Amino acid sequence: MRLDPRDRGLAYGDGVFETLRITAAGEAPLWPRHLARLQAGLQALGIPAPAPSCLQGALASAIGALAGRQGVVKMTVTRGVGGRGYLPPSRVTPTLFVQHGDLPQWSRVQREQGIELGVCQTVLHPDLLAGYKHLNRLPQVQARREVARYGWDEGLLLSPRQQPLEATSMNLFVRFEDHWWTPDLARAGAGVAGVMRDVLQEKLVAQGMQVCSDLRPLSQLRHAEALFLCNSVVGVLPVRKLAQWHWPVTAELAALQAQAEQLFHQ
């Protein structure tokens, strides 16, 4: 498929996307959550959502193209072509397309011993469309360029007030003495509310853990006992190092990682 260069997805980033992990059995276990976020994003943008059956059909076709391999499917919906400048057309025909690809390559060592995280200079400013996975992703691109420049594995994005918010493509969880913590992205008005973040938050709560969500200064990480990043493709990725701090991959963290992975091997 080729795209009309007048598509508003290209002109303004006027659309949303989802990246789903597909199992070897050809299933997308977190599809209902991805679908819900996709629909919420489209509603926030005032783009009519394609019928769920239509989205499901597109997903099935991309899964078919993976031919029994594990992989990812990326689904994009834009406002389509038209309008006068920034003004959307009165009748919108959204563009829907799917792409498929391999799982991102994180090594066994990185998954088992943890990755090195750096603090990006790129700041995550509040965003009126925070939480949604829209196509305006230049802050993430700029931050990811910093990660490459400094040779980190991933980069931590802070708020203008120096509060950790998330990594370029993953959410953050931190273990403190008697609770887990994940940044309150809704209150920050920034970041992407990750599907895996929700899943893990629910899992931790179901296991009797306290999960706090608020905004804390970067310096609080010196009291952390363990850190991990997560997203719906990679699952759980322990962090072993950030600036002068080092953390172990605790048994609790390894167990959580295994649980996340188990979602895709049922």
Place this chain on the structure above:
Amino acid sequence: MRLDPRDRGLAYGDGVFETLRITAAGEAPLWPRHLARLQAGLQALGIPAPAPSCLQGALASAIGALAGRQGVVKMTVTRGVGGRGYLPPSRVTPTLFVQHGDLPQWSRVQREQGIELGVCQTVLHPDLLAGYKHLNRLPQVQARREVARYGWDEGLLLSPRQQPLEATSMNLFVRFEDHWWTPDLARAGAGVAGVMRDVLQEKLVAQGMQVCSDLRPLSQLRHAEALFLCNSVVGVLPVRKLAQWHWPVTAELAALQAQAEQLFHQ
């Protein structure tokens, strides 16, 4: 021309654009300024700029397609296809494409008697790539939807601190008793530094006027004697009304409008 759906311009808004007004003689009088902003934006994003001769060739071809009509040419440069997620590929092949179209339709009445401006609820947050004309334009799309919803002609975007910054696709100039004022977008870290804004600022200064650029609260507009919006396609558009305030189209403003228009009739 059709576009690869994997283009990073679509995936992340990873690129920049310029919209140029073309005269009936097939000229783009402000091309050097547009070219400079395009190159500066590409540099900020770390995208290698196509050679000026290449950009000029694309421009000439789009002008040719206008076949002697006045119109606009839109030039877009993206980082092209590739990379791993947000990470740009190590070797970038930018995508360049041009589109042409008619001049936007502002009526003679709107141009002579002024337009009605509304204050958008969409706030313009600071942006690390402020000033550049990148492809992350969802705030402008959302603001433009407000303009349509309320039946205004254009919408004024404020900073989080309620300071006027710019309209959805135009910059703002305000006449106070003894000087002109235009918001200091660099200090706000937000907005697009318009080509026509630069031209008019230089013209006013050359005519002995004082042009102040700083940040002021919205309430200061109650002391304004005249207001106008501008961009490099429409030129100067007087504002006759904003909320409870009304302004005349002064002789000075009409003269400035004529001077801006003259740029495209030489």
